[in-house]
Amino acid sequence: MSTIYRSDVRAGRDGFGRLLHAEWTKFRTVRGWVAGATISALLIVGLGLLFATGSHSSCMKGPVEVPCPAPILGPGGEAVEDRFYFVHQPLDGDGSITVRVNSMTGEIRKPDVTPGVRNVVSGVVPWAKAGVLIKESTRQGSPYAAVMVTGSHGVRMQHNFTEDVAGRPGGYPRWLRLTRTGDTITGEESPDGRQWTRVGTARLAGLPAQVRIGLFAASPGDVTVTPNAAFGSVEASRFAAATAVMDQVGVQGKGIGGTWKSDDIGVSLGPDGTPHHPGRLVRTGGTFTVTGVGDIAPSADGSVIERTLTGTMIALIAVIVVAVLFVTAEYRRQLIRTTLLASPRRIGAVTFVAGLAANAVTMPIGRRILQGNNIYPLPVSTLTELRVVAGVAALLALAAVFALALGALFRRSATAVIAAIAAILVPYVLATASLLPEGVSEWLLRITPAAGFAIQQSMPEYPQVLDHYAPVAGYFPLPPWAGFAVLCGYAAAALALAAYRLRRSDV
The missing domain is CATH 2.60.120 (Jelly Rolls)
Incomplete structure (x- = not known):
């Protein structure tokens, strides 16, 4: 019985290895996937480190400019x-x-x-x-x-x-x-x-x-x-x-x-x-x-670690565009019934791995650069830092899956890209840029896919601290995982609609 068990395990490992190798082969043979993953990762790293390098802080002691003290x-x-x-x-x-x-x-x-x-x-x-x-x-x-x-x-x-x-x-x-x-x-x-x-x-x-x-x-x-x-x-x-x-x-x-x-x-x-x-x-x-x-x-006064990932916004646009183009290209080439290379699993996994690698590089290096420029990000626990690094990567992956589903629904690249950006990015920008009343901003970050950005919030709200807990100050109305769950719900709904249309029209 133990021999059979070891054989089953070995077969499972071999099967997983073949699956992983097959997925890697499909990924590297499609140049658009390689380019999209590379561009999104470079945007996160490049813009994040550029932001950290260009940020400086100093304090005044009378007429003399001196370094600000560490928290x-x-x-x-x-x-x-x-x-x-x-x-x-x-x-x-x-x-x-x-x-x-x-x-x-x-x-x-x-x-x-x-x-x-x-x-x-x-x-x-x-x-x-x-x-x-x-x-x-x-x-x-x-x-x-x-x-x-x-x-x-x-x-x-x-x-x-x-x-x-x-x-x-x-x-x-x-x-x-x-x-x-x-x-x-x-x-x-x-x-x-x-x-x-x-x-x-x-x-x-x-x-x-x-x-x-x-x-x-x-x-x-x-x-x-x-x-x-x-x-x-x-x-x-x-x-x-x-x-x-x-x-x-x-x-x-x-x-x-x-x-x-x-x-x-x-x-x-x-x-x-x-x-x-x-x-x-x-x-x-x-x-x-x-x-x-x-x-x-x-203390709620200071920089937060998620600011080192400022490139996420631009990387998100690149991810949306690539995901939409994959699925709409298969419709244009009439391959949707035979290949379906642009599956949610593949596009989500590729995007997550690229985002995870970029975030894991950018956050610690960016934090060191900020500290060298006399800016001290507020310290957080190791679990919180891991949640931000992996959570932002998962945010990118879900956005890619959501955009892929919209591409399958609309089958027009421009329409799907605009719809994805309007659903995820526009509410976030409006809510955090102080362009709307706070009540409206909070509702946008509760009921739209932009709620998923809550996964990046590193500082908790303390009831005993008198502060302005609002989106413009970096606070979200939903807890990190609750906001992320809202985005998951939208992605799942979009996928269900896309699958329904695929079965009705293309199978």
């Missing part, structure tokens, strides 16, 4: 914002801190009404935050856990920048407690300081024996999105600060009891070395009034 990385390797005002003490081993947050107010810088007069209004942005925090050290990007009140999202427990757990909504006063037991941090809240409710827990692996524990305040900028009078919208982010009044501060643990120390974590300095938009502490007896700016959250 701050969190414990998980992601780019983060880590700027806040911290009033803290050392904690050795286990311990806790309790505080009552009595109020939180703020100020927002609005556009000046009178030239030369600063227009600052009272207000608290939705994700302004204040409360208690345990942090490995005052180094930016180091592990932390915090429980806090926010401007409009109630009590939250957040840790290591990306993790966010909602507590109860409500106003002030609000009691907060953070307790360390080994590597585990527990956050609690109470309306009166007697009845406590757990908000969440966080495990900070590798937390050292001595950490910093204390009070904090931060406020991200005020993001406003104004519809454009003609098309799209205009986004603006303006300075905002938050001030929290806290008392009933109680700390327990070894090393506690010394002098409170204040640090303006991550504050930017002006050309003369003075802090720009600094935070502050005003202490009156047991009452701490803490003012902070900035945020403790994932």
Whole structure:
């Protein structure tokens, strides 16, 4: 029985090898296929590297142009914002801190009404935050856990920048407690300081024996999105600060009891070395009034890895043209009943392999070139990078299959090419170029084949980050695989219609 099994396996391998060799022979003997695959791959590589080479960035330090700093990385390797005002003490081993947050107010810088007069209004942005925090050290990007009140999202427990757990909504006063037991941090809240409710827990692996524990305040900028009078919208982010009044501060643990120390974590300095938009502490007896700016959250500010694949758009046009010409040429030559060389399987496989090879070369080289030009693409996980590389190749392959099916349906090259471009590329361009209202743009990227471009989005949307999540900013309304599934549906429907017509008219 084992001999039969080995023979079956060997026969299967030989059969697959013959099939692969046959497909390769068909591919290399049709010059149009070779030319189309080569051109699309060269477009991805050439335009992607040209974009990276021509992109440069620099920052100003007073009158001097200096290289921009690399992004701050969190414990998980992601780019983060880590700027806040911290009033803290050392904690050795286990311990806790309790505080009552009595109020939180703020100020927002609005556009000046009178030239030369600063227009600052009272207000608290939705994700302004204040409360208690345990942090490995005052180094930016180091592990932390915090429980806090926010401007409009109630009590939250957040840790290591990306993790966010909602507590109860409500106003002030609000009691907060953070307790360390080994590597585990527990956050609690109470309306009166007697009845406590757990908000969440966080495990900070590798937390050292001595950490910093204390009070904090931060406020991200005020993001406003104004519809454009003609098309799209205009986004603006303006300075905002938050001030929290806290008392009933109680700390327990070894090393506690010394002098409170204040640090303006991550504050930017002006050309003369003075802090720009600094935070502050005003202490009156047991009452701490803490003012902070900035945020403790994932960073959405920076280049993304998919920008190295800017040649995909032009390569997509080449793929569409080649796929349509293959099938319409077989109709012109009356070969559709005998050869059917331009099958969906062949055109899809060839396009995918060419795109995969081009993407795998372009992305790492393009990223290195960007970093050499002082542009740091936001880091992503290896799985996300693989999904973008393979997903964009699959996007090209599906577009080729979709165009092939349209060619079989219409049997006119120009009509099929125009229809494929209008279905895939035109909605994408209209949605991402701020040419339409955002609601219309999002619907285009939900219900048209252009939804497939979502497969290339590398940065997730974080609910706790105040940002403009819109197509013009590179965010898609559908998750990557859901958008890709929409394109799959269109390709499958087009193939079904083409097969139906083929059976009715040509067999």
